Amino acid sequence: MQQCDFAVIGGGLVGSAIAYGLASQGHQVSIVDEGDVSYRASRGNFGLVWVQGKGQEIPLYSQWSMRSASLWSALSQELAELTGVTTQHHNPGGVHLCYSQAELTSREADLKALARATNQQFQFNMLDHDQLRELIPEIGESVTGASWSSWDGHANPLYLLRALQAGVGFHGGSLLPVGRVKRIRRNGESYIIEGGQETILAGRVILAAGLGNRELAPQVGLDAPLVPNRGEILVTERMRPLLNLPTTYLRQTGEGSMLMGDSHEDVGFNDGTETPILAQIAQRAVRALPALATTRVVRSWGALRVMTPDGYPLYQASESHPGVFVACCHSGVTLAAAHAKCLAPWFAGAEAPAEISPFTAERFHVQTPVPA
Ligand SMILES: Cc1cc2nc3c(=O)[nH]c(=O)nc-3n(C[C@H](O)[C@H](O)[C@H](O)COP(=O)(O)OP(=O)(O)OC[C@H]3O[C@@H](n4cnc5c(N)ncnc54)[C@H](O)[C@@H]3O)c2cc1C
Numbered sequence: 001m002q003q004c005d006f007a008v009i010g011g012g013l014v015g016s017a018i019a020y021g022l023a024s025q026g027h028q029v030s031i032v033d034e035g036d037v038s039y040r041a042s043r044g045n046f047g048l049v050w051v052q053g054k055g056q057e058i059p060l061y062s063q064w065s066m067r068s069a070s071l072w073s074a075l076s077q078e079l080a081e082l083t084g085v086t087t088q089h090h091n092p093g094g095v096h097l098c099y100s101q102a103e104l105t106s107r108e109a110d111l112k113a114l115a116r117a118t119n120q121q122f123q124f125n126m127l128d129h130d131q132l133r134e135l136i137p138e139i140g141e142s143v144t145g146a147s148w149s150s151w152d153g154h155a156n157p158l159y160l161l162r163a164l165q166a167g168v169g170f171h172g173g174s175l176l177p178v179g180r181v182k183r184i185r186r187n188g189e190s191y192i193i194e195g196g197q198e199t200i201l202a203g204r205v206i207l208a209a210g211l212g213n214r215e216l217a218p219q220v221g222l223d224a225p226l227v228p229n230r231g232e233i234l235v236t237e238r239m240r241p242l243l244n245l246p247t248t249y250l251r252q253t254g255e256g257s258m259l260m261g262d263s264h265e266d267v268g269f270n271d272g273t274e275t276p277i278l279a280q281i282a283q284r285a286v287r288a289l290p291a292l293a294t295t296r297v298v299r300s301w302g303a304l305r306v307m308t309p310d311g312y313p314l315y316q317a318s319e320s321h322p323g324v325f326v327a328c329c330h331s332g333v334t335l336a337a338a339h340a341k342c343l344a345p346w347f348a349g350a351e352a353p354a355e356i357s358p359f360t361a362e363r364f365h366v367q368t369p370v371p372a
Contacts, residue, residue, distance in 0.1 A: 044303025
């Protein structure tokens with residue numbers, strides 16, 4: 001039987017960032033992963049490190065995202081020095097494009113409210129069409145303007161995943177592709193994790209299995225009422241530099257391909273693609289950058305977001321099973337640095353980061369009073 005101080009169940013971006021944080025603090029960590037048959041948001045996402053617009057209902061989420069965004073460059077550099085893998089992280093600011101004056105006005109009102117709610121920590125500028133054209137010279141005529149924030153950036157999520165896992169290995173941790181974990185049971189003060197091919201004995205356990213947390217959490221006194229939400233993405237052939245900062249729906253990768261997204265579809269566990277949705281995504285992208293009209297799409301895919309009922313993250317310690325925690329979110333690229341640098345220390349015994357206090361499952365259990 002393999003033994004470790006910490007078993008992190010799930011080798012996606014959330015589990016790998018947490019495992020990296022723990023391993024780099026000197027803890028003995030194993031990532032326990034189901035392998036290629038599982039749903040994996042971390043291998044199908046858009047790669048934004050994004051703050052603007054997030055946390056309208058819970059401003060601490062905006063602050064948590066800003067904490068992560070501000071730690072991202074240092075994490076990226078640390079991983080590059082340690083592992084030789086560069087994440088292609090850039091933080092040139094990002095824009096959300098608007099296609100009418102009404103959209104622009106409503107966006108400005110939302111972001112002003114967010115700035116107020118974060119005591120002006122979140123900052124942004126509104127750009128009209130001409131100002132936007134200075135940033136993106138080939139912007140389409142039908143784009144009315146945009147919101148811009150210096151907090152935003154992007155990275156290659158596959159390189160990030162590889163770097164985090166290589167970093168875990170560098171610090172003596174391991175990635176164990178043991179098949180699907182079906183059962184977690186107590187063994188004195190430790191836990192026995194029953195994987196498909198192997199059993200692991202761990203002092204502490206972090207559930208970071210994405211949508212797989214739904215089945216694992218109730219075994220250890222936790223609740224993870226997650227639902228899949230599909231996003232489809234198209235990728236073009238490599239192009240000349242056209243877009244030197246990311247937008248919410250369109251970004252140019254380090255290699256020159258253009259990524260176009262993002263749909264939000266409630267289709268259960270179907271991670272395929274649908275031509276009408278892909279066509280809508282492509283049409284919107286061509287309106288933003290007309291040069292895309294003559295560019296070939298070389299690949300498209302669907303992937304499932306890991307969504308809580310309100311879209312905010314879930315971080316919680318089990319009361320019935322000391323040393324067991326759950327962590328999941330739908331912005332695992334953005335939050336990777338906070339997960340590695342701020343969340344992992346909490347699992348190892350430090351104070352919980354103040355920003356995560358609203359994000360337990362208790363918020364899903366609030367009873368609506370029945371009128372008398
Ligand atoms: C289309 C799309 C676009 C996105 N764009 C962005 C973006 O621009 N920026 C951003 O920040 N985020 C984005 N996201 C969200 C981001 O990808 C996710 O938040 C993140 O990948 C979630 O990582 P995870 O590790 O929790 O889950 P996953 O990547 O799903 O990984 C879960 C892991 O757990 C393993 N597992 C599951 N069940 C078990 C089990 N029982 N036993 C063992 N192992 C198990 C799986 O093998 C898998 O490796 C996007 C997501 C999608 C789908």
